[in-house]
Amino acid sequence: MARTGILIETENNAVKDTSLGVMTAAKGQEIIALVTDADPAGLKDKLAEFGAAKIVKLAASGGDITASPDLLAEALAAAVKEFDLTALLGTASVPGKDLFARLAALMDLPLVSDCVGLDLAAKTARKSHFSGKTFATLKVDAPVLLATVRPNAIEAEPAPAAGETAEFTADVTDPGKLVIKEVKKGDAGKIDLTEAPIIITGGRAIKAAENYKMLDDCAAKIGAAVGASRAAVDAGYAPHSMQVGQTGKTVSPRLYIACGVSGAVQHFAGMKTSKVIVAINEDKDAPIFAKCDYGIVGDIFEVVPVLTEKL
Amino acid sequence: MKIFVCVKHVPDTAATIKIEGDTGFKDSEIKFVASPYDEYGIEEAVKLVEKNGGEVVIVTVGKPGADATIRSALAMGAERGILVTTDSQFLDATLTAKALKAAMEKDGMPDIIFTGKGSVDSETFQTQYRLAGYLGMPVVNDVSKLTVDGGKAVAELEVGGGDKQVIEMNLPCVIGATKGLNEPRYPKFPDIMKAKKKKIEQMTLADLGIDGAAGAVTLEKLEPVPERSGAKMIEGSVEDQVTELIRILKEDEKVL
Known part of the structure; x- marks a missing residue:
């Protein structure tokens, strides 16, 4: 059986749900779960349930792998050789995309970034081209397939396996090219937009920065993240880190609720692979209603508070 | 200070992509532009040269029509351009990086290389890392704030969940630009006229010793994303x- 490595992302010492979807992408393969930043013993049950034959705590002799993306890439390259992997997959999160690009450059191997589908036996991957307007199927001809999977694009399915724990310390050092001087914490406790299972977005109709609190309140009830349209960001109502769409984040949650978003093609480019899209807009002719699943014509300042109350 | 900016010639993000055959698209009817994130790189490079002196050189690997996209970058204040021509819109990222490296080495090495954080056509998000790897330079992507001083660059980037990192590296380095870094200028009419006279050097992949068919990633099928x-x-x-x-x-x- 071909052996596939999965780089596991964790939060508060628990496996992120997005990583479970990545494991499902490797269904049918012998899965080696690679853990960098948590105690594998605490993750064992979950990772075994979703298919990990082996759970490996990865470390490097040359330092703390969680503190340097270049060192982590070196350690992963060593793990690919150590475990004789034919594929290594990760989450297309902000750090995941950065890390896999470093790894691909280091190993001089092809990489398919932000896949929405994978066939490891055929070595094909499906991903967005032209900012969400088309899907491309790519065939990869390489001894090791490197890919990142779009968060939530592949639904996690249980596939119980042994889940033996092990440790591997790669004999590698940091190339020392980057020095992380500072980490500036954003709003603590906020769910990352690209990885969120549910997103509520406010468009131009939100009218003021302080009105995002209404969406924050709603989001807090259902574990959602809050996004913004480009129009709202350009008007100064929200920071760019919240922007969904062409020049912002690409997201694929199971539920996307657009509040007062008109629905430009550039906005759809960032969210059209969401499972269910709901739009709330005062304008019954807003373009968004032509391309979403469910629509409510109404004032967001009337509809959203009722939604928050009933959720 | 010499700065290269890698600019990709891509369909305008508002364009409708009409697929032709299994892997082609009708490119004769749509407008091509510089990939949006690359514009932040051009603006930052031009600002650095306005402050420190030197020149900004645009480097593009693309179809022959990409010279129009290079001209738009020259109108923003870059000095000259280099176009490595290829017949495919979807050149393997490894080959693109090799072509960029070869063209840069031929021209003379820079202090900084800017790219966009990713292209909006093939969305591979890796060419800047490969280029940095081949050149042995540090690379940081998604950069929304940059200070260059005394042979060092300090970049600020978002790392998810609203958290930001501040990373320091020595020059020369590769910086992937994103929105927030600056506000790209709209060229004025005299700048557009001046850009018409600026030099664009053309060469082919073969001139640089690169086989365009040697990529390890092949596009098998292109299909529209189903609309609701x-x-x-x-x-x-x-x-x-x-x-x-x-x-x-x-x-x-x-x-x-």
Whole structure:
């Protein structure tokens, strides 16, 4: 059986749900779960349930792998050789995309970034081209397939396996090219937009920065993240880190609720692979209603508070 | 200070992509532009040279028509351009990086290389890393703030969840630019006229000793992402609408 490595992302010492979807992408393969930043013993049950034959705590002799993306890439390259992997997959999160690009450059191997589908036996991957307007199927001809999977694009399915724990310390050092001087914490406790299972977005109709609190309140009830349209960001109502769409984040949650978003093609480019899209807009002719699943014509300042109350 | 900016010639993001055959698209009817994130790189490079002196050189690997995209970058204040021509819109990222490296080495090495954080056509998000790897330079992507001083660059980037990192590296380095870094200028008419006289050096992949067919990633199929056919509209009072929506999301769609 071909052996596939999965780089596991964790939060508060628990496996992120997005990583479970990545494991499902490797269904049918012998899965080696690679853990960098948590105690594998605490993750064992979950990772075994979703298919990990082996759970490996990865470390490097040359330092703390969680503190340097270049060192982590070196350690992963060593793990690919150590475990004789034919594929290594990760989450297309902000750090995941950065890390896999470093790894691909280091190993001089092809990489398919932000896949929405994978066939490891055929070595094909499906991903967005032209900012969400088309899907491309790519065939990869390489001894090791490197890919990142779009968060939530592949639904996690249980596939119980042994889940033996092990440790591997790669004999590698940091190339020392980057020095992380500072980490500036954003709003603590906020769910990352690209990885969120549910997103509520406010468009131009939100009218003021302080009105995002209404969406924050709603989001807090259902574990959602809050996004913004480009129009709202350009008007100064929200920071760019919240922007969904062409020049912002690409997201694929199971539920996307657009509040007062008109629905430009550039906005759809960032969210059209969401499972269910709901739009709330005062304008019954807003373009968004032509391309979403469910629509409510109404004032967001009337509809959203009722939604928050009933959720 | 010499700065290269890698600019990709891509379909305008508002363009409708009409697929032709299995892997082609009709490019004769659509407008091509510089990939949006690359514009932040051009602006930052031009600002650095305005402050420190030197020159900004645009480097593009693309179809022959990409010279128009290079001209638009020259109108923003770059000094000259280099176009490595290829006949495919989707050149393997490894080959693109090799072509960029070879063209840069031929021209003379820079202090900084800018790219966009990714291109909006093939969205591979890796060429800048490969280029940095081949040149042995540090690379940081998604950069929304940059200070260059005394042979060092300090970059600020978002790392997810609203958190930001501040990373220091020595020059020369590769910086992937994103929105927030600056506000790209709109060229004025005299700048556009001046850009017409600026030099664009052309060469082919073969001139640089690169086989365009040697990539390890092949595009097998291009297909439109299915569009939704229109929303099911939920009617009634606000109370009724919200109650029905929650019922649908819980019972029918099972997403709540």
